[in-house]
Amino acid sequence: MERWQNKAAIVTGASSGIGAAVCIDLVKAGMTVAALARREERLNALKDSLPKALRGNLHPIRCDVTQEADVIRAFRWVDEHLGGVHVLINNAGVLREGNMTDANNTEYIRAVIDTNIMGVVYATREAFQTMKTKDVAGHIININSIAGHYVPIIPGFLMSIYPASKHAVTAMTETYR
Ligand SMILES: NC(=O)c1ccc[n+]([C@@H]2O[C@H](COP(=O)([O-])OP(=O)(O)OC[C@H]3O[C@@H](n4cnc5c(N)ncnc54)[C@H](OP(=O)(O)O)[C@@H]3O)[C@@H](O)[C@H]2O)c1
Incomplete structure (x- = not known):
């Protein structure tokens, strides 16, 4: 972790679960974290x-990753106040039980696609642009799922569009690579 000391990381979906845990670990390892x-x-x-001594190294930023303008604003803030991003953790994701053929489910399907796919598209592009401008050899990590590698059959739990969204993350990761 030495090369990342005092460098900035952005973590999306930082308010609970994996994202919150990653923020804490990165701050404790010496990074400055923008928690979105x-x-x-x-x-x-x-x-x-x-x-107390570490609180100044975590910066909460309200950001809905489905909103391109929010993502751009968050990256701009990090550029201006933390000297640009060195690590991006694309973690924000949503999953709710449901069937793809359920009636009136467009809002939910769009939320999954906009969060799990478009959120990664916006954040990765902004991270790449700032890393390139500042000549930073950064890292971008996409939190995926086993559902991004095969479609799990879980009796009584239908994952609707979620596996498709995570398969997109697998394909996007290879495309970015
Ligand atoms: N937990 C698991 O077993 C598991 C398994 C496989 C994969 N994953 C993946 O791991 C990641 C994290 O999962 P988790 O279980 O830790 O989830 P979680 O506890 O439900 O947390 C999801 C996080 O995403 C954020 N989020 C959701 N929609 C957002 C939006 N539009 N804009 C910004 N942030 C948004 C939520 O914050 P706000 O609501 O405050 O915005 C929250 O911080 C997800 O990508 C998930 O698909 C989890």
Whole structure:
């Protein structure tokens, strides 16, 4: 982790679960972290959960990754205040039980596609652009799922469009590579 000391990481979906845990670990390992999510109060609570001396190294930023303008604004803030991003963790993701053929499910299907795919598209592009401008050999990590590699059959739990969205993450990761 030495090369990342005092460097900036952006973590999407930082207000709970894996994203919140990653933020804490990165701060404790010496990075400065911009923690992105929609629920700002949870991001503030995450910051408060850190030891006092480390709190200044976590920056909560309200950002809905389905909104391109939000993502651009968040990256601009990191550029201006933290000197650009060195590590991006694309973690924000949504999954709800449902069937792709359920009636009136367009809003949910769009939310999964906009979060799990378009959120990664916007954030990865912005990270790449700033890394290129600043000549940073950064890392971009996409949090995927086993459902991105095969379609799990779980009795009583239908994953709707989620496996398709995570298969897209697998294909996008190879395409970016
Ligand atoms: N947990 C598992 O067993 C598991 C297994 C396989 C893959 N994964 C993947 O791992 C990642 C994290 O999962 P998790 O279980 O930790 O999920 P989680 O606890 O439900 O947290 C999801 C995070 O994503 C954020 N998020 C959702 N929609 C967003 C949006 N439009 N804009 C910004 N942030 C958004 C949520 O924050 P706000 O609601 O505050 O915006 C929250 O912080 C996901 O990509 C998921 O697909 C998880």
